[in-house]
Amino acid sequence: MARVRMVRWTWAVLAGLCALATCEVQQQCPQRSEISPCTCQVKKNGLDVLCEMTDQQHISDAMAGLKGKPLVIFYLKLRHNNLKKLPGFVFLGLDIRHLTIHNSSLSVVEEASLTSIGKMLTQLDVSQNSLTQVPSAAIRNLHHLLILNMNHNKISSLHSRAFQGLDTLEILTLYENKINNIDAEAFVGLGKAIKLLPDKTNLVGVA
Ligand SMILES: *[C@@H]1O[C@H](CO)[C@@H](O)[C@H](O)[C@H]1NC(C)=O
Numbered sequence: 122m123a124r125v126r127m128v129r130w131t132w133a134v135l136a137g138l139c140a141l142a143t144c145e146v147q148q149q150c151p152q153r154s155e156i157s158p159c160t161c162q163v164k165k166n167g168l169d170v171l172c173e174m175t176d177q178q179h180i181s182d183a184m185a186g187l188k189g190k191p192l193v194i195f196y197l198k199l200r201h202n203n204l205k206k207l208p209g210f211v212f213l214g215l216d217i218r219h220l221t222i223h224n225s226s227l228s229v230v231e232e233a234s235l236t237s238i239g240k241m242l243t244q245l246d247v248s249q250n251s252l253t254q255v256p257s258a259a260i261r262n263l264h265h266l267l268i269l270n271m272n273h274n275k276i277s278s279l280h281s282r283a284f285q286g287l288d289t290l291e292i293l294t295l296y297e298n299k300i301n302n303i304d305a306e307a308f309v310g311l312g313k314a315i316k317l318l319p320d321k322t323n324l325v326g327v328a
Contacts, residue, residue: 203225248273272295278304
């Protein structure tokens with residue numbers, strides 16, 4: 122009994138030291154079948170997970186296959202999919218650092234879809250989709266985000282405080298949209314972020 126307790130103690134202390142020293146846990150991809158049709162590779166800083174030419178249900182199922190493990194998903198790339206809506210809680214329990222949703226017909230980003238990864242996410246790329254406005258409610262909690270790429274969407278206006286909450290953002294890019302109206306308070310809360318907008322954007326009235 123005493124010996125078991127001792128062993129447990131030793132492990133607890135070691136795990137604690139490990140956490141303090143942020144010693145790296147060797148990352149491992151899940152079984153292929155657990156995340157199919159997505160694929161996974163181990164990279165230096167974590168996993169690189171790719172899902173292409175599939176749909177929302179398959180992506181949700183694959184995300185479930187990544188849950189419950191101490192994984193760092195350094196890149197999650199969802200490309201060329203039929204993903205009209207990013208559902209709430211789809212990434213709950215995952216540690217995602219760079220998220221790309223590209224050319225996937227995305228038009229709705231549910232409010233609770235990104236909240237759970239707000240403490241880890243540093244890059245969000247939702248380029249080449251069908252967004253008609255900035256999904257402010259969904260991105261409001263991304264307090265570590267450095268880069269937001271919304272190029273090549275169908276955004277025609279930037280509403281008041283569209284990017285509020287993105288207090289760490291450094292680069293915002295909105296090329297290839299049809300922006301013709303920008304609220305005077307559109308960028309309130311964005312700090313010193315560099316804003317890259319389409320050439321023809323009418324910036325009159327923007328502070
Ligand atoms: C976008 O995705 C579709 C599949 O949904 C694919 O057929 C098409 O080639 C992709 N377009 C580009 C420019 O990659």
